[in-house]
Structures are given as structure tokens and as C-alpha cells.
Amino acid sequence: MQPTPSADPREYEHVYLFSEELEDVEPKTIDAELEQRIADSYQRLSIFNGTYLGVRRDDVRKGTQEYWLNLAFLDPKPLRRPAxxxxxxxxxxxxxxxxxxxxxxxxxxxxxxxxxxxxxxxxxxxxxxxxxxxxxxxLGTFAFFTQHGRIPVLFMSSDKPNRRQVRLFIKHLGEAARRARACRTPVRGHYLRDEMKEHRRLQEDGVLEAGQFETARALILKAHD
CATH class of the missing domain: 1.10.287 (Helix Hairpins)
Structure with a gap:
């Protein structure tokens, strides 16, 4: 059964996609990894299949969270946030x-x-x-945002395990993001449609809250105009 959209489908034009169409991938190759331990938490970041990022977080209080990102829709230039x-x-x-x-x-x-x-x-x-x-x-934390939705989907410490390894991983991440972007359709409307789909998938996977998805949706629709 097809899910009911949260707004009039006509509002989405060519951007909105239903959840049955969401992308699913399986890791085949690991290109780069970064492990970070901070107090009672552990995070492992893995660039896989050349254009995806796997994230696993283990926290004593919050439990385990595991998800992946399509790097075609990630802004490779992070913002720095104070710890x-x-x-x-x-x-x-x-x-x-x-x-x-x-x-x-x-x-x-x-x-x-x-x-x-x-x-x-x-x-x-x-x-x-x-x-x-x-x-x-x-400025102890790097925050990465989605390209047009401008939602933070990735955080990493700037000095765990050390600054050199973090800089190297961010370099690999930027290269993978540019490679993933180059593989997408050059048609802007199609790209924005797929980015909307990525935000929907992240919401259904529990990475984004409903309010974050609605914020991203509005910004993507604005970029689509």
C-alpha cells in the first residue's frame, strides 16, 4: 500500500518521491575508515563502494545507531562547532x-x-x-550538512584519534562526495528529486526528525523553483 504524503502531492512537482522508491545499498568495498572514541561513546565512519558513507555510533546512554549516507547529497565542506x-x-x-x-x-x-x-x-x-x-x-567538532536541505547528518571530532587522521579522512570524504555527485544526472530537477528521496529515507531510518525533513523539503523545493 502506498503511503499517504504529508502534503498535497502537486506541491512537490517533480521532487517528491514515495518511500517505496527509496534507495538501498550493500557494502562491497571499504575505501577509508575512521574510528573515534569520546568518553562513553564510539563512532566508526566507513566510506564504502566509492560513493557512500556508513556511520555506526555506540553510546552508553543512547544505545547504538547505524545508518548510511549517499555522498552525492552531502556538502563536503564542513562547519566547525564548539565542543x-x-x-x-x-x-x-x-x-x-x-x-x-x-x-x-x-x-x-x-x-x-x-x-x-x-x-x-x-x-x-x-x-x-x-x-x-x-x-x-x-572549535572541536566538524558538522556536515546535506547539499540543499542543509540538515546536519554527520558529526565528527576534529582531533580523535588525532588531527592528521581526521584531515586525511575528510579529504577522502570530499573526493568520494565529488565522485558521487559526478555520477548523478546533470538535470537539476532530477538531482533535487533524488535529494528529496535521500532525506525521506533518512527520516524513515530515524536519522532525521519530522521537523528536519520538513525544513529540508522546503529548502529543496525553493532550490527547485
Whole structure:
């Protein structure tokens, strides 16, 4: 039985597809992998069959989530998001620096203070280290979005297991995404139709919420006009 669409089918023109038409693939070759462990969670990312990405997440609290992405519909240029811990660290460091500056100001207001020669260089070093850590760690997560739907479907740490491996994997991911895009039809309307289908599949697989799908649908339809 064909499912009932959530809106008038005429609104979708040539973009909307029903769930029976959703794509299904089986991994045959693994091109690149990245494993990340963060606290009580584990994530394995696998580029397979040249143009797909498999995602498996194991979390002590949330359980296991496993899904795959057609890289033809992924924007290969990620956005960087601040990690929660380092966001708090940066704020705390700022407050701490302000406090130390207040202490230094108090010490300098006392005449003939023997601690001056030692405090000034230590303060300069502490400030420099804090700024370096803030810049390096504050933006700790890469977020990848769908091409026209602009929904985040992939997150990865920027430094697990190390930055070199993450950069290399992102390079492979970009190459696979461009390769997948080149394999699709050059007709824009057909591409947008297939991207809508990909969002529908991700919603039915539990990756996207209903609100996210509706947001993506609206943006894809706008791009289709």
C-alpha cells in the first residue's frame, strides 16, 4: 500500500518521491575508515563502494545507531562547532584571566613588591597558553550538512584519534562526495528529486526528525523553483 504524503502531492512537482522508491545499498568495498572514541561513546565512519558513507555510533546512554549516507547529497565542506567542554573551558579561562589581572593590578599597587619580576612573565605565559588552547580546542567538532536541505547528518571530532587522521579522512570524504555527485544526472530537477528521496529515507531510518525533513523539503523545493 502506498503511503499517504504529508502534503498535497502537486506541491512537490517533480521532487517528491514515495518511500517505496527509496534507495538501498550493500557494502562491497571499504575505501577509508575512521574510528573515534569520546568518553562513553564510539563512532566508526566507513566510506564504502566509492560513493557512500556508513556511520555506526555506540553510546552508553543512547544505545547504538547505524545508518548510511549517499555522498552525492552531502556538502563536503564542513562547519566547525564548539565542543561543550571546551566552550566551558574558554569561558572559565576568561574569568580566571580577569581575576589574575585584578590580582596583578593589586600587587602593582603595593610599593616595593618583590613578586613583580616573577608575576609579570608568568602572567604573560599563562595568557598566551590560554589563548592557544582556546583557538585550537574551542572549535572541536566538524558538522556536515546535506547539499540543499542543509540538515546536519554527520558529526565528527576534529582531533580523535588525532588531527592528521581526521584531515586525511575528510579529504577522502570530499573526493568520494565529488565522485558521487559526478555520477548523478546533470538535470537539476532530477538531482533535487533524488535529494528529496535521500532525506525521506533518512527520516524513515530515524536519522532525521519530522521537523528536519520538513525544513529540508522546503529548502529543496525553493532550490527547485
Amino acid at each position: 561543550r567542554f571546551w566552550s566551558a573551558f574558554v569561558v572559565g579561562s576568561g574569568i580566571g584571566i580577569i581575576g589574575v589581572l585584578g590580582l596583578v593590578n593589586t600587587l602593582f599597587s603595593v610599593p616595593d613588591n618583590s613578586s613583580r619580576p616573577l608575576i609579570v612573565p608568568l602572567m604573560a605565559i599563562a595568557t598566551l597558553v590560554s589563548l592557544i588552547v582556546a583557538v585550537v580546542r574551542f
